[in-house]
Amino acid sequence: MSAASSSNPPSSSSSSSPSSLSSSSADGPPNVVQREGATLDTPRRHAHKFGGSSLASAAHYRSAAGLLDDGASSRWVVVSAMQGVTDALLRLVADARAGRDWQADWGALQQRHIEAAALLDSGDALSSQLHDEFAALHGELAALAAPVDGAHDPGHALPGLGEVLSSRLMHAALGGDAAGWDRLDARDVLVTQPGELGCAIDWPATEALLAQWLERHRGTQVVVTGFVARDGQGRATVLGRNGSDWSAAIFARLFAAELLTIWTDVDGVLSADPRLVPDAVRLPSLSYAEACELAYFGAKVLHPQTLVPLQQRGVAVRIRNSARPDCPGTVIGPDGGAAARHDDGHPHPVKGLSLVENLAILDLSGSGMAGVPGTAERLFGALREAGVSVTMISQGSSEHSICCVVRADQAEPGRAAIARAFAEAIEAGQAQGVTVTPDICVLAAVGDGMVGTPGVAARLLGGLAQARVNVRAIAQGAGERNLSVAIAAGDATRALRSAHSAFWLSPQTISVGVIGPGQVGRALLAQLASSTFDGHDEGIDLRLRALADSRRMCLAAVRLDPADAIARLADAAAPGASVDDATTALDLDAFAAHVRAEHLPHALIVDCSGNDAIAAHYPRWLAAGIHVVTPSKHAGSGAWSRYQAIRTASAAVAGRGHAQFRYEATVGAGLPVIQTLRCLLDTGDVLLGIEGVLSGTLAWLFNRYDGSVPFSALVREAMALGYTEPDPRDDLSGTDVARKLVILAREAGCALSMDDVAIESLVPEALRGVSRSEFLERLHELDAPMQERLLQARASDRQLRHLARLELAAGEVHATVGVSSLDGGHAAVHTRLTDNLVQFRTRRYADNPLVVQGPGAGPDVTAAGVFGDILGIAQTLGAQA
Numbered sequence: 001m002s003a004a005s006s007s008n009p010p011s012s013s014s015s016s017s018p019s020s021l022s023s024s025s026a027d028g029p030p031n032v033v034q035r036e037g038a039t040l041d042t043p044r045r046h047a048h049k050f051g052g053s054s055l056a057s058a059a060h061y062r063s064a065a066g067l068l069d070d071g072a073s074s075r076w077v078v079v080s081a082m083q084g085v086t087d088a089l090l091r092l093v094a095d096a097r098a099g100r101d102w103q104a105d106w107g108a109l110q111q112r113h114i115e116a117a118a119l120l121d122s123g124d125a126l127s128s129q130l131h132d133e134f135a136a137l138h139g140e141l142a143a144l145a146a147p148v149d150g151a152h153d154p155g156h157a158l159p160g161l162g163e164v165l166s167s168r169l170m171h172a173a174l175g176g177d178a179a180g181w182d183r184l185d186a187r188d189v190l191v192t193q194p195g196e197l198g199c200a201i202d203w204p205a206t207e208a209l210l211a212q213w214l215e216r217h218r219g220t221q222v223v224v225t226g227f228v229a230r231d232g233q234g235r236a237t238v239l240g241r242n243g244s245d246w247s248a249a250i251f252a253r254l255f256a257a258e259l260l261t262i263w264t265d266v267d268g269v270l271s272a273d274p275r276l277v278p279d280a281v282r283l284p285s286l287s288y289a290e291a292c293e294l295a296y297f298g299a300k301v302l303h304p305q306t307l308v309p310l311q312q313r314g315v316a317v318r319i320r321n322s323a324r325p326d327c328p329g330t331v332i333g334p335d336g337g338a339a340a341r342h343d344d345g346h347p348h349p350v351k352g353l354s355l356v357e358n359l360a361i362l363d364l365s366g367s368g369m370a371g372v373p374g375t376a377e378r379l380f381g382a383l384r385e386a387g388v389s390v391t392m393i394s395q396g397s398s399e400h401s402i403c404c405v406v407r408a409d410q411a412e413p414g415r416a417a418i419a420r421a422f423a424e425a426i427e428a429g430q431a432q433g434v435t436v437t438p439d440i441c442v443l444a445a446v447g448d449g450m451v452g453t454p455g456v457a458a459r460l461l462g463g464l465a466q467a468r469v470n471v472r473a474i475a476q477g478a479g480e481r482n483l484s485v486a487i488a489a490g491d492a493t494r495a496l497r498s499a500h501s502a503f504w505l506s507p508q509t510i511s512v513g514v515i516g517p518g519q520v521g522r523a524l525l526a527q528l529a530s531s532t533f534d535g536h537d538e539g540i541d542l543r544l545r546a547l548a549d550s551r552r553m554c555l556a557a558v559r560l561d562p563a564d565a566i567a568r569l570a571d572a573a574a575p576g577a578s579v580d581d582a583t584t585a586l587d588l589d590a591f592a593a594h595v596r597a598e599h600l601p602h603a604l605i606v607d608c609s610g611n612d613a614i615a616a617h618y619p620r621w622l623a624a625g626i627h628v629v630t631p632s633k634h635a636g637s638g639a640w641s642r643y644q645a646i647r648t649a650s651a652a653v654a655g656r657g658h659a660q661f662r663y664e665a666t667v668g669a670g671l672p673v674i675q676t677l678r679c680l681l682d683t684g685d686v687l688l689g690i691e692g693v694l695s696g697t698l699a700w701l702f703n704r705y706d707g708s709v710p711f712s713a714l715v716r717e718a719m720a721l722g723y724t725e726p727d728p729r730d731d732l733s734g735t736d737v738a739r740k741l742v743i744l745a746r747e748a749g750c751a752l753s754m755d756d757v758a759i760e761s762l763v764p765e766a767l768r769g770v771s772r773s774e775f776l777e778r779l780h781e782l783d784a785p786m787q788e789r790l791l792q793a794r795a796s797d798r799q800l801r802h803l804a805r806l807e808l809a810a811g812e813v814h815a816t817v818g819v820s821s822l823d824g825g826h827a828a829v830h831t832r833l834t835d836n837l838v839q840f841r842t843r844r845y846a847d848n849p850l851v852v853q854g855p856g857a858g859p860d861v862t863a864a865g866v867f868g869d870i871l872g873i874a875q876t877l878g879a880q881a
């Protein structure tokens, strides 16, 4: 018997429940759904169903019994078999039929049930009942070896024994008769009959038998066997796979429940298959129509057949996780439609996305078909004759071609049937023939809210376009609840993720990867973790999805928590660690590919490594549409050719709009230095010169250095405070400041390079070529020359400051970096701590420079500059959306 059929609608005489049910029900006429005073949270007449995954052991039965304690005055619980038992029974039947040994498996199955019974019932009664059931099963299995006599298959109903046994265990777990629980074997009352579309329910016969049963039972607390039933001759039968859900719906209707709760092992219906779409969200509610659409299109929701008996009476279904009863699950009912909001509080026109795989497209085309009545009838008639079921149909208004999607294994019979039906037309050249496109799947967007909502197709197709998914065929009925597209099977996951993002994610969702969790990288992660900036209100959704240091990387499918991302990077590499995120050896191409997830609208890499080799990747990343933000000066001040490649790549990126390269923190850390210069230039001003203190480290050193403490001791302190470059010689040599000057000059349109800057280094010649560690050991060698400079400056009542100068005049650029001896009139003498001081002299600010001043080094202020760049990019994306 097939489960993929629908029940016949009940006859008019069956539209009310049996009269005895009415008299035995304490809550009033059972054929009137009791809504007054009841809500879905506190139904008075509550049917439950437990699937096998919720009934794996005695402990599961106990906790299931606890879940029934919900205050309802009438409770019915329909049970599946214990987990795995139906499959075990099917194997037993197959083995017995084939003459293979089945005794051992039979014994193991009996043992499993007896053990569970012993834990649930202290007496012998339950065990002895189970022994009787197993003895009967033994006899029936033994008889299966004999040839089948007549059309009735005696083994057909045996797999239903699992539900019978399970109902006994649940009855015991609930306290049995003593606790007021009846047990109803559905084989006594539920009558099936063959229907046009398969197995159907004989409602009048069922209601009559149930009425008789209710004359002998209270009927307000009943454990019911799922899956099993009887045929018109009173023989045991089963409802087919997933029949337990159908049973539950049937009994919820027969007992006039207000709500049917189906307890299973998932949190409810999700917006898409979570194995394919990590971002899938639980749907709080669905209408019957939406649930049916999703179910037909591959979502593992309830079989549509299950909903029929409930929909006819307006009974709501709630799908809940028995392992997480706090989760409210998904309600399917009359009110689950367009108005429903998701957990994020926003209404969504599309409720879910589903995918049907293993399909093929059949296409019949020919100019002779246009305007000819009956073409479609002939085509689909041929498919019907060949027993080919059609999943999707599409025809353009030109009528030049008609195509349909069928199961892959039915493509060839379908093609042959259409070719036969149109043989004459093909021969005459009126039709070109039938083509088969294999390896197809259909992606469907489903939702009541789609009805009358403009833009749904645009979002779906836009999402697919972004992921470069080609659409082969499209179908949407006038009902507007389902928009289906046929696509290549190889594109399925990418398509589903992109479509999901198009409907569920903000257009300002950014997939973020961070490289270099050092001083600045750590501070940035901390700021991302603790930021009070509520990106979701703005629509900005920054998703840290990747983190790398110089050896490893950690990639997360959905997101890494910035608060423990560094720990994950370290921990996940530990032997035996198993997380959903993959930590592997650093592979920058794989890192970038992961960040540039096609299903997420935008991608951004933050490079805090300070490593020149990483900067070499920027042109490729930018060309691939990945935004790049960095505090590192290598790209901005490195080889001119690379700098140009970066600019070119960020200027022209097809598809996603151009990828941005931002590096505000390279000059002045968190100070708005580059943006100030840009603002001056973009508004038509002309840069004449820049003078100032561009090193936080050197500012701090010279602000502190008074001869009382050796200069080398102050350098060590600056290192510890995170002011210096990873190698402090970059600061002391003036290289770091020169880099900043080059960055600013290039920003102003000058092709300046490091070689063009006259740099005075504070690093003695002898220490320039040694290793970093040797340099640190010999740091004291700086002390004597610095002491001497200090004394000289003091002798002329001056102070030492490290200055950078850029002069632009008559097409000439002069850039110098070094220590100056300044009198008290110079602004640099009045800086404090790590203050940077940047004086822009421009045409507009010629006499009195525009000054940017403030702390110019340190992990926190630098990270803030980086964070500001990230948000700046996100905001421009918002403006584009």
Ligand SMILES: NC(=O)C1=CN([C@@H]2O[C@H](COP(=O)(O)OP(=O)(O)OC[C@H]3O[C@@H](n4cnc5c(N)ncnc54)[C@H](O)[C@@H]3O)[C@@H](O)[C@H]2O)C=CC1
Binding pocket: 515, 516, 517, 518, 519, 520, 521, 548, 549, 550, 551, 608, 609, 610, 611, 613, 614, 631, 632, 633, 665, 666, 669, 696, 722, 723, 724, 725, 726, 856, 857, 858, 859, 862
């Ligand atoms: N510290 C500060 O005040 C400021 C720093 N910056 C810049 O920020 C950048 C980072 O500075 P810090 O955090 O102080 O340096 P850091 O040495 O503390 O951190 C660098 C991090 O990058 C990682 N790394 C190095 N090479 C790598 C590679 N090839 N691949 C992946 N990861 C790699 C290291 O493992 C380390 O985690 C530098 O470019 C620096 O110039 C800019 C403005 C201010």
Ligand SMILES: N[C@@H](CC=O)C(=O)O
Binding pocket: 666, 667, 668, 669, 694, 695, 696, 697, 698, 723, 724, 725, 731, 736, 856, 857, 858
């Ligand atoms: N080491 C640098 C850090 C900022 O760029 C400095 O001291 O300025």
